[in-house]
Amino acid sequence: MKKISLILSQVSFLVLLSGCSLFYTDHSNDYQNERAVENSLQSPEGSLPSKDALVIPNEDKIADLESVTPFETPRAQFIYYPMVAVGMTETEQSIELLVPASKAQTKRIVSDFLAALYGAGQSIRSQTEDEIVSVPFDFDPQGWWASLWSKITRVYPDQSVFSFKFSEVEGKTLVTMQLRHEQEGDAEPSDWMSPKASDDTYTIAVRLWGTMGRQLNQSSAYLSNRGDTSDFPVWVNHRGIFAVRLNKNLSAAELEAQLQTAGFYIMPDAESKIAPVKPEDVARIGDIVDFSIPTGDGEKQKLFNVYRRNLDDVTWDKREYSYEITHQKAGDFLVIDVSSMDFPEVTSFHLVQRFLK
Numbered sequence: 001m002k003k004i005s006l007i008l009s010q011v012s013f014l015v016l017l018s019g020c021s022l023f024y025t026d027h028s029n030d031y032q033n034e035r036a037v038e039n040s041l042q043s044p045e046g047s048l049p050s051k052d053a054l055v056i057p058n059e060d061k062i063a064d065l066e067s068v069t070p071f072e073t074p075r076a077q078f079i080y081y082p083m084v085a086v087g088m089t090e091t092e093q094s095i096e097l098l099v100p101a102s103k104a105q106t107k108r109i110v111s112d113f114l115a116a117l118y119g120a121g122q123s124i125r126s127q128t129e130d131e132i133v134s135v136p137f138d139f140d141p142q143g144w145w146a147s148l149w150s151k152i153t154r155v156y157p158d159q160s161v162f163s164f165k166f167s168e169v170e171g172k173t174l175v176t177m178q179l180r181h182e183q184e185g186d187a188e189p190s191d192w193m194s195p196k197a198s199d200d201t202y203t204i205a206v207r208l209w210g211t212m213g214r215q216l217n218q219s220s221a222y223l224s225n226r227g228d229t230s231d232f233p234v235w236v237n238h239r240g241i242f243a244v245r246l247n248k249n250l251s252a253a254e255l256e257a258q259l260q261t262a263g264f265y266i267m268p269d270a271e272s273k274i275a276p277v278k279p280e281d282v283a284r285i286g287d288i289v290d291f292s293i294p295t296g297d298g299e300k301q302k303l304f305n306v307y308r309r310n311l312d313d314v315t316w317d318k319r320e321y322s323y324e325i326t327h328q329k330a331g332d333f334l335v336i337d338v339s340s341m342d343f344p345e346v347t348s349f350h351l352v353q354r355f356l357k
Helices: 002-023 103-118 144-153 199-215 252-261 344-353
Strands: 080-082 087-090 095-099 124-127 131-134 159-169 172-182 234-237 242-246 273-275 288-294 300-307 321-328 331-336
Touching (some): 080 242, 103 124, 103 199, 172 199, 199 234, 331 344
Antiparallel strands (some): 131 159, 273 321, 288 300
């Protein structure tokens, strides 16, 4: 009986579906028989003919791309910051900085400078009211093999320790900077000497001079005073390279006069190049120079003449440098390119010092 009921229900459902298809028309395939309506746009009499096109404003003023060139990422110009006049005197045993600030403020600048120089860790070995002694700095880290050899031979490389002594002089603070070399183990340290003993340590002294001048200038610390200008002509950027602030809209004749006053010579056969010496005294590749060897008593003996192949043995005051005039809101700046030098901060310092004499 149940099977008969199930069969009857299935039959009734099929009859119902077939009945629905009889009353409702299937439109699922109607789209195949449709055609697009072609109606033309009726424009008023006298109007311009319409066209379906992209309209680009000022299209006739846009230049055509004739050749494909490599893309150059635009870079912002170097930003220079004003400095306060910090006196710097070099003696045989030390470098002295005359800072127009209190002893506490000067010590804080030196402490922050050593912390930034050393990185992670404690950068000060000892500190008193009148002196700061740094931890040893290694400016030429050893490789793995050299480090292993030092452990075997127990001959370790020299490390530099800086000493800063502070004394008050006529409302200013005199900072006496010295260094000595130390080694690991029981080796005796050297005597205290001037940071000019090596280019690495002399770079640190020059960098401290620029940091002090920048930190003491309030206009470099507060955004509200960014428009202020300093009477000190030397400015410094974030890389420690110095620039000289000139007057605005300086003419070529005025620029040449200022360069000559500072002791620079404009190269006659090159564009935008100057030198601290006369053009005929500038060292160049290809010059004929003496080939000499040391005799052992501090003198040299000439063997023969050779052509100069590079400028590695030429001091900074015998070279020529490219320069440019950088325009900023505070004025025009003379920027001397020292990127080819091994110690650009020291060279930049020597060059701008000529504008302070």
